[in-house]
Amino acid sequence: MAENVRQVSKSERVECVSTRIQLTENSTTCDGCGESIEQRVQYKYVTVQGSSGRFTEFSFCDEDCFGETF
Numbered sequence: 001m002a003e004n005v006r007q008v009s010k011s012e013r014v015e016c017v018s019t020r021i022q023l024t025e026n027s028t029t030c031d032g033c034g035e036s037i038e039q040r041v042q043y044k045y046v047t048v049q050g051s052s053g054r055f056t057e058f059s060f061c062d063e064d065c066f067g068e069t070f
């Protein structure tokens with residue numbers, strides 16, 4: 001497990017799940033496994049609303065990483 005994996009508390013709920021494609025050259029880091037998502041690769045983009053009403057965005061390289069976190 002990578003050090004930058006974020007913890008999702010039970011009070012947070014998934015607001016929106018969409019599929020995106022990494023378009024910029026700056027790679028996105030998967031919040032599940034910590035691997036970087038390379039350019040032109042499809043990934044899951046999740047918006048979570050916390051108890052405070054604040055939105056947090058997560059990116060996952062695949063279904064497995066998404067399932068492990070939520």
Ligand SMILES: [Zn+2]
Nearest residue numbers: 030033061065
């Ligand atoms: Zn991953």
